[in-house]
Amino acid sequence: MAAEMQNRATRFQEEYYNLRAADAAVGDFRECRGSVGALTRTQQRDYAFKEELSFMQGGMKDNVHAESLVPPIEERIANPIFPWPSVAVLSVHAATVVGCCKDVGATLVICQWVFDDEANHLLMHRNLPAVRWVGGVELELIAIATGGRIVPRFQELTPEKLGKAGMVREKSFGTTKERMLYIEHCANSKAVTIFICGGNKMMIEETKRSIHDALCVARNLIRNNSIVYGGGAAEIACSLAVDAAADKYPGVEQYAIRAFAEALDSVPMALAENSGLQPIETLSVVKSQQLKENIPFYGIDCNDVGTNDMREQNVFETLIGKQQQILLATLVVKMILKIDDVISSSEY
Template sequence: MASRIAVEHLEHISQKFGFGPTNLEPLVQTCMTTLSSKIVNRCKRALAEISVKAVLSVADLERKYVNLDLIKVEGKVGGKLEDTELIYGITVDKDMSHPQMPKQIEYAKIAILTCPFEPPKPKTKHKVEVDTVEKFQNLRQQEQKYFDGMVQKCKDVGATLVICQWGFDDEANHLLMHRNLPAVRWVGGVELELIAIATGGRIVPRFQELTPEKLGRAGLVREKSFGTTKDKMLYIEQYANSKAVTIFIRGGNKMMIEETKRGIHDALCVARNLICNNSIVYGGGSAEISCSVAVETASDKYPGYAIRAFTDALDAVPMALAENSGLQPIETLPAVKAQQIKENNPHFGIDCNDVGTNDMRAQNVFETLIGKQQQILLATQVVKMILKIDDVISPSDY
């Protein structure tokens, strides 16, 4: 009951957040708020802009739906954090299978294969006896003919790039290069799926099923080298029929990249929440204090210890904020609560940054309504689960 009152009150004190295709600044500011407390806060503006652009690239604004699976977050050690970029496409941590294959393909038609690009091996235990040169030559010619047929099949359907889940040997690689068919091998299953979604292609499990309609299309496929290192990556970008994007993070060490990934994930979720529901509540514990006052007022109508205990639980958040900011929690919290009641203003919270004002609206500290409501609802669910447990049997009782 207390949870319901708090969630409804949040709806009551929330405000609509205005942004549009031409005015993305409010979204960027919100994501910057998320990144302020992270290690990456020196680049928060650039990372916030990247996060907003990524979410808007994959968002369905009519349905107010964002599929975050279409945003791939990749990282590579080396370079500065400022080198982090948004790629309107997919990156694959592979390079062309032969060094003499073209490094850039425009208007690529991509065959996405999960079948091995080599002659089939018998499933049963087998032994081939080759006792003459003629037999060996014959065997080799048969293999080459089989492989030529595979390459020709790809050529006939119009493929200009082959992406294969399995590998192929040096001879196969050599033949592919001579037949002018660039190829990438050992690409993982998850990456294959993303490439298929992004390019509008179909994953082909057998060569017999390869048709022109199943090819993926990309405006540009290019191989990129990183500085003086031998690291190379394949960029598949510029396509019209899908929306998958990649945020490519650079950093001095692995820890920095992992921390940036976590920060960007938070920023993506905040931008997603605002696109799904553009209502916000103000932070700094102001929303919790306001809900606490509302639940306390309602406790006269619904008397009970549980309702009163719920108000104490809501007060724990601003009290922890005050304590962590070096303020006197027992003095600060009642003062802010009294200010909220006196001025009937739910925007007053804990002045964590020592700006000189408790008005979170003036400090521009806010969070999404969806996120705040979910916090209260989930916390209530957990408490209800714990309360359903009557007794715990431990081995020491026997």
């Protein structure tokens, strides 16, 4: 009986380590009061019963008259190794796994699911650093960046499936000394990670928004490298052009066109007001400069440089971004104008 129970424990140990990496023949896993079994297409392995089990009305019922393989409770209490494998067997298996990783030439092991302290000790003893808990998304990104392959079983490790990185280092930051792992100089990655630190969460979020805006500007320049000068210069030039074209349209349309030109002036007025300047006076001065000199590069001197020429201040915006701003604002106004009436809830 002891030999039979030891064989069962060894068989359970094999399934215990290969449970997550079971082959394609495995259909599902069932749990019945402490014993784990794997149902396959060709054969069924169960440590409690020979046939499949079904659960009905809260109770356990076998489909056929199955012969129980579980020893009586007295024998299980007398032999504490059932059904778990011995510590010696686990240590030998962990040493085999570590040796396999070392033999293929790996210098760093990254695992999605945590491995035990015994394996971690053996890895450090073999001078093989390891990260034993990495999220699934992060693990996939690391595999893409380094050119490695994610393997479900250690027996599938080969030198061709290893990824490559120039440097892997750990760095602590912040007052809490939190640690972060840096994987740099990867083989197949042209992306970079921007690490943001700040005194509080609001500062970090504001910095993230600013970086996002800057990245969007760079993306727009790559798509279309045409630019317009900022500081409200483009809006003032468009306002003057639209106002001049309004005289060509008779009837009520002329008033709508002039209203659109006046709406364009709200952008440079807001810039002047946010800069601590007199909005109406500053806008009138800049508009007169554009009309007299016929130069559409004059805008609001927000930084108090001393000149309104945006070319000298190197202030510009992407053309595609400016077009999208005016287009979206126009669509919102048209959507609001389509509303004929607003019915209040108090009228019901």
